[in-house]
Every structure is written in structure tokens, then in C-alpha cells.
Amino acid sequence: MIRVGVVGATGYTAFEAIRLINRHPQATVTAVTSRKDVGTPISDVHRALTGQLDLSLSLADPQQLGADCDVVLCCLPHAASAETVRALSEQDLRVIDLSADFRLRSAAVYERWYATEHPWPERLGEVAYGLPELFAEEIADARLVANPGCYPTSAILPLAPLLKAGVIETDIIVDSKSGVSGAGRTPKLANLYCEANESIAAYSVGKHRHQPEVVDVLDRFAGVQTDVLFTPHLTPMDRGILSTIYVQGRELDAQRVKQLWQEAYAEAPFLHVVDSPPATKHVSGTNHVHMTAIDAGKRVVLLSVLDNVVKGASGAAVQNMNCMFGLDQTLGLGA
Template sequence: MKTNPPIRVGIIGATGYTALEAARLLQSHPGAELVAATSRADEGKPLAEIHPSLAGRCSVAIETFDAESIAAKCDVVMCCLPHGASAETVRQLVDTGVRVIDFSADFRLSSLEVYEKWYGVKHPWPERIGNVAYGMPEFFAAEIAKADVVANPGCYPTSAILPLAPLVKAGLVECDDIIIDSKSGVSGAGRSAKVATLYCETNESIAAYGVGTHRHGPEIDDLVHRIAGSEVSTIFTPHLTPMDRGILSTIYVRPKSASADAVMQCWQEAYRDHPFVSPVDHLPATKHVAGTNFVQMSVRVSGDRLVLVCVIDNLAKGASGAAIQNMNVMFGLEQTIGLN
């Protein structure tokens, strides 16, 4: 049963996979209600027609974006637009007084120069770069609670920051020699048609992409630095795998003197009060967290390296589940509500 009054939620850019996941999660959230959804096309169509899995559970219809109209009916808006297009929309919404959780990369980085270099666009709201709460409650809950804009984390960065940041902060690993090998399900590439994500291209295949050029690399380095206080240098390589959803990141670090037991102890202390992050003894797999907001991480020794393994669901903790968690923090609810 919904609480009274529920948090009124809008979704901008409602036709993609992250929007679908957010809408799905909101249907079972006892303290929130999806009241608006927008798209550049499909005006007037039921959202359940765009996403048939919502049939019988969602009565919201697609409307054309108008900041004043959306703000009048919403307490918080989840903006699921791509980078570049998102920032101006977020600014319009914030100017009306409504709070925003932005799924794009437009507000994640702390440097305008780094953002414009890696994303190749001029930022339309540059004064907010470095002045937006990063949506990882495990480290930034106090900022999120009072924020007008929350930058929802990238999916790959989530799977790297959570295992790395406590170890770097504790001084357990070398900061200048970190290798991150990440594998993602195809939903991470979005719902629009692309040759690289066609069934015949991805089925029975695995492929690296964005080697040395993927935009999540600087986000990982930036956020580990912000959390841990030490600059890091990482080599990040993403891969596309033939599964719908999930990310597995294997991270190779050089210990300063730390053992696997010391790593586990560090994680346990860092995440003792954070319900979604679980250090585990077994080697985690993406199916262990599929469809959930949970994170599993483990560690092994290989030669002179420690091997960290972390799994998340890219559409949940890597996107929409994190957004629900952030919404809960913003409105003073328990982080787990609607996510168990």
C-alpha cells in the first residue's frame, strides 16, 4: 500500500531500459508513485504500450516535456536523457524548484575541462560542474539528502569505485598500477538500434570496446580520488557480453603489504552500515545480483597481485536501483524501501 502522501515521481526520456527499470521499481515502492513520463516521440501513448511488461501495472501516458508542467505534478524527476542533452533539461527543471536525479554523465565529474575533453561538448551549465552530489549513498548520503540535483553514477564506475575506494583510502594498495577489466550485458548500450548490439553481432561473442577511450575511465579515477583523497591511475577496459544485464569487474591491484584477509576486513568495516554492499567469500557471478540493487565483492591472491571481483546489475545498482536508493535518501526514507 502506498503511504500518504507518496513521493510524486516523473521520468524524462521514458522509452529506454533505465526508464523501464525505474518504472518497474516504482510500481512496488510503498512510498512513491510514478505520475509523469515524457518522450520526444510517442505523445499520448500509454507507457505500458512502449514497455509491455508494465501492462496492468502502470496507467501513466507519455507527454511532451514542459518543465513547468512536469514540476507542477512532481516532487522529484528522474532524467534519463543522454549526456549533452540532459544538462539543459535538468537546469530547466531545477529552475522550477523540483529536485532531479540525473542519469547522464553531465554532472558526475568535478572538472569542466575533463568533462568537455572526454564528452566533446560544451557544458550548458558549467557552474554546476563539481557542485552536484554524486549519487552513491555509501559515501555521499549527507550531500544527497539536501541536494537539488543528484548525479546518478555510471554503471561501470559503480562496480569499480565500491571495491577500490576503501582500499585506497586505507592505504592498502598502490595507486598508480590498477587494472580494471569489466564485462557488461548488452542493455548497458541502451535501447536504440545499433549494429554492434544486434543479436547476430553479440550472440556467442564477447568483444572489448572503447579501449583507452571509454568515458567511464576518468569518472572512476575522479571519484576514487574524491572519496579516498589519493590520486589513482587506472587502465580501464570494458567488454560487451551476450547477456541482457549485469556487470562483472575484475580489478588487479598491487598490495602495499595487505593480505586478502586485510582487504575483506577493510570492506566489512567500510560497508558495515550499508545494506546493499556485501563482501563475500565465494567468487560472485552476475546472476547472484540480477534484478537487485545488491553488490557482491570478493578478493583472491594471484602472484604479487590482489584480484578484486565485483558484480552488480547494470540496470539496478548501476542505474535505476541507485536512483531509487538516492530518492529514498533525498526524502528521508530508509535506503532499502522499494528495493528489497
């Protein structure tokens, strides 16, 4: 059995990760940590785990985690995560980091978009990006994997094969909508029921931190510098992401797009090319991504949906863990 530690275990992504690992046939959670609530049973923090996991929260002691775990899922905020990951790496632990700290390759870009110095800048550019659909070989050999952002996953997967094939222009518009869980469990005014219910709003227009991640990963995979305009929206639902992407290309149509997707993702168990516009409820609670393409005048509209807490976070982490330990990618993920 793979022994799994979950650092920062009180949030939504940590709960989802624990839920998935609990049903994994070859992995078990052996440690859960938090900077607060030390000694509190994890089932008191996440009531849905009652009777499913008999562990209490402890401080994230790297040496103890090194003794108790084979791999650690780090579910801490950016900046705080990098410091912890560095300490865990010194214990020769394999680590999957769910923060944004190791997704970008440049410390300067990180500092510009996250408004803080990177705690471990020399490690940037040497970390596997956790999309097995694109980087499975790198992930398999990695000691540290940067789990992708939820919005970037919904944009990168449709765009990457098209950019690599050179069939679309590099000026791209990504319009995305996400459920409230994407903002995390910490209370914020905009996410209160009376603020978010019966409403939809754009936020961080032109300055969302996932924009450089999309650009950086597409450049890494396809070798093409893109100009991405990314606009996120908050929608009054618990979970889910719908991304609507507008692309152009000479002699490009929806049928050609679908053909390229089917070729690129023929071995990807969680990606499905569908004929009609997908909805977030089609993938809710799963690690699956549904994508389609529709002709719209001189443009082709790409649509992708995923569950932001599963494929957009914890499900991707379990999928990455499977790759790192040479297991079938679908283990524990219900596919």
C-alpha cells in the same frame, strides 16, 4: 506519497525505474515524458507495464512537471540531459540525473571525453555523486544528484575504502564485462543478436568515458590521484557487470581487503562481501553488489558483480531518492 516524474521514459533505465517505483510503498509515478510518441500509453512502449501504470507520454514541460512531481528522474542522453535538468531546477524540483552530465567536476575533462561543450558548466563540482555508500550525507541535502555510471559503481565501491586506508598502490587495472542492455535501447550494429551472440569483444580500449569518472570520484572520496586503466567488454547476456580489478600493496592480502570492506560498508544494506568468486546471476534483477578478494602472487584480485540496469542505474536512482527524502535506503528495492 512522493510524486515521481520520469523524463525520457522510453529506454531501459526508465522502464526499470518505473518498475521499481511501482512497488515502492511511499512513491508513485505521476508523469512520463518523451520527445517522441507523445500521447502514447507508456504500457504500449513498455509492454510489461500493462495494467500497472495508466499514464501516457507527454513532452517534458518543466512547469507542468513542477506542478505534478516532487522529484524527477532524468533518463536522457548526455548534453541533452543537462539542458533539461537546468530547466527543471528552476522549478525547484529535486532531480536525479541518470546521464553523465554532472558526474565529473571539470568542464574541460567533460568536454575532452564527451567531445561536446557542457551546457551548464558552472554547476559542475557542486553536485552530489549518487553513491549513498560513500556520499549519503551529501545526497540527503541535495537538490540535484548525479547518478553513477554502471561500470564506475562496480569499480569505485571495491577500491574506495582501500585507497582511503592507503593500503594499495594507485596504479590500478580494471577489466569489466557488461551485458548488452548497458548500451541502451537504441539499435546499434554491434548489439544486434547476430553480432553479439556467441561472442565477446573489448571496446573503447583506453578511451571509455567511464574511466575519468572512476578517477575523479576516487580522488574526491579518498584524496588520492589514481592511474586507472579501464577496459570494458561486451558479453552476450541481457544484463550484469563483472569487474576484475588488479591491485598491489605492501603487506596486503585478501583477508585484509575483506576486513576493510566489512568495516567501511557495515551499514550499507546492498553490499555483501562473499568468500567465493561471485557471478552476475547472483545479483540479476536486484540492487545488490557482491564482492570478494583473492590472493594472486604479488597482487590481490578484486571481483565485484552488479546488475547494470538496477544498481548500475535505476536501482541506484531509487536508493538516492530514498536518501533525499529521509527514507530507509532499501524501500522499493526488495532488501
